[in-house]
Amino acid sequence: MINKHYIKTKMPKFFNFIKSQPVLLKMAKKVDQYQRNRVYKSKVNQTKYYTAEETAYLLEQSRAQGLFDYTWYSQQQSRVFSCEREAFEDYLAKGAFSNINPSPVFDTELYYKTNTDIYLQGEQALAHYILNGKVEGRMAPMPPRTGALK
Known part of the structure; x- marks a missing residue:
């Protein structure tokens, strides 16, 4: 990224020249914005x-653990998947950035809220729970809701 302060203090004549030329100033701002967006995208796109x-x-x-329900997930997404694996891959792709659940017994948002480090790392909640979270003693998935509240 362009370090405005550095240019202003180390190269004042150059800084004033750029500042006095509206076209160059506009171009410098666009380059700076492009570089900032590029750095941001590289950090965000580190999806697993x-x-x-x-x-x-x-x-x-x-x-096996009852954490992914193909029929329920398809209904929640209002979409017909060709197979269970396609639905699961869809969840893996969306689950890291969207508040969708793989089944009624696993709450993605709740897992992220109770394990903010996983959320900040951009890791997929269900995948983390299966691979590491359960062994680490992290929050268990939400129990199934039975019956109405009294």
């Missing part, structure tokens, strides 16, 4: 992508 083997393992584990 899972290999086919990792995805299969996560799906198998989440199914």
Whole structure:
């Protein structure tokens, strides 16, 4: 990024010249904004992508623990998926940045709220819980709701 203070103190003539030329000033601002956006995008796009083997393992584990419900997830997304794996991959892709749940027994938002370090790392909540969170003793998924509140 362009360090305005550095240029102003170390190269005052250059700074004043740029400042006096509206076209150059506008161009310098655009370059600076472009660089800031580029740095931001590189930090934000550090999303974890899972290999086919990792995805299969996560799906198998989440199914075995009752944390991913294909039918329920499809209904919540108002979408028809070709198979359970496609739905799970959709959740993995969206779950790191969107408040969607893989089943009625796992609350993604609650997991992020109680484990802010996972949220700040940009890690997928369900994947973290299956791979590390359960072993670390992190918050268990929300219990199933049975019956109406009295």
